[in-house]
Amino acid sequence: MIMTENRFIVKKRTPILYLIFISGFFAVGSSDFHLIDISNTYKEAKSYCREIYTDLATVHSTADMNNLINLVSTNNTARAWIGLEIGDAWMWHWSWPDQKLDFLNWKAGEPRKKNQDACAAMDRRGEWFESDCGIKRGFVCHGNGETSGHVFVDDTKSWRDAQNHCRGLSSDLVSIHSAEENEAVHNVSVSQNVWIGLFKDPWKWSDGSNSSFRFWKPRQPNYLEDQKCVAAVFKDKGQWNDLKCGGKRKFVCHGERKSTSTTQATFTTDQLPTNMTAILNTSSQGIIATFNFTVAASKQPNTTNVTTEVETTATELTTPNTTGVVYSTSVTELNNATAEMSTVTATQLPPATTVQVTTDGISALTTLVGTSAQNTTQLSTPMSTENTQSLPLGNLILVQQNMTWIEAMSYCREHHTDLVHISSKDIQENVAEKTKNATSTHVWLGLRYTCNFNFWFWTSSTTGCYQNWAPGQGSEGKYDCGVTGAIEATGRQQWVGLPETEKLNFICYACAG
Secondary structure, eight states: OEEEEEEEEEEEEETTEEEEEEEEEEEEEEEEEEEEEEEEOOOHHHHHHHHHHHEOOOOOOOHHHHHHHHHTTSOSEEEEEEEEEEEEEEEEEESTTTTOOOOBBBOOTTTTTOOOOOOEOOOOTSSSSEEEEEEEEEEEEOSSSSSSSSSEEEEEHHHHHHHHHHHTTTBOOOOOHHHHHHHHHHHTTOOOEEEEEEEEEEEEEETTOOOOOOOOOOTTOOOTTOOEEEEEEGTTTTTEEEOOOTTTTEEEEEOOOOOEEHHHEOEEEEEEEEEEEEEEEEEETTTEEEEEEEEEEOOOTTTTOEEEOOBOOOOOSSTTTOOOOEOOOOBTTTTTTEEEEEEESSSSSOOOOEEEEEEOSSSSOOSSSSOTOOEEEEETTTSSSSOOOOGGGGGEEEEEEEEEEHHHHHHHHHSSEOOOOOOOOOOOHHHHHTTTTOOOSEEEEEEEETTTTTEESSSOOOOOOHHHHHHOOOOOOOOSSHHHHHEEEEETOOOOEETSSSOOEEEEEEEEO
């Protein structure tokens, strides 16, 4: 399955008009994996996957790895990012995927408290000890469908070679979950020191999965400076290599593609400055956002006709669940133009808001929150069901649990009304008072950034021009995808943009105290 993605590129065709057109690339999908045929840093790749699919790829088994290799086999891809990255703690895992570490039988003084790769072996008394993974010894595999129980292999190998041997038998190195199972492995090992399937490393999956599956190249990972992210090397049978996260390469996402809705629009030009009106209206499908544009070029004598073709992609326009696509093709006259940019559907949003944005150019779709000297924002609410200009202190609920931004939004919508929005100085002061009791350094607000259109917006209907960005934030900041707004819990208590995956306290609001 091949899916075409779209991205904005702004290109100057004439001295008086900027045209937006499309750069195409491909996402090749197989099973739950999708190879994205563009080159990004690890961080950029992760943001993309979280926005369009679920996350960077997590590999749970040899079968998953084979699916990944088959996916890439028709594409000339040397390396691609997967979702494995270095974590903060060295942890023990069973080689057999997704096994709980629910039984331990370390001998006295074990394991050692060193931050380095290590593997576990069983001694002649059935107790475990930490060992250099490169030492060669016999080992015990799980039985497979043809062989029940445990299989002792009296052939000395390094831990990784022993793991590969067991996997070649459609099995894996043994995992042990009880004293009885430990005794059974001890008995089959004929009183030798043998490898078991326990290993220690610092790696974690981007999506939070506990998969212990690893598929390293020989002598990898080598933990060279700043090599904190992992790519599959398909010219080496898909084996993994730790690399610097800033390198740009293709990447693999997992999960279903988030749904999109497609409509048509027409862009034309009239007079400077540009005016954009966005109207959010409720419907049975959710919220419909209609953008009305008046775009101008400088007046010149004897102006000839100009033909433009415009295609745009609008993702994450209103909530993290939004993936609306806006498409348009138009033929226009330069000095006689009016445009209506069509609809984008979002889900789970409050009632309607009208947003009037004025800017002096068309190189971006401007900011809805956090404007500069050349950009002004005016907001009005023709269909509001609540007084957004005043949220009394009693209507604000500080939740002293650390959640991601999306978890916080879901919590507020289930138990109250929504994440708080700040549309006036009075609300800012009340929110600031609440945050003083937070147990995290920042507190989530109902504020979100769209990386495609480069503006901030509130996720619920709100009015007013109030903003309180910290220096270098808001319209002055540069952000990746998946950034949301928070307020400082102490100090000047200003707004900042943070990755939506950070876990913070948050403030909900309710319509009644």
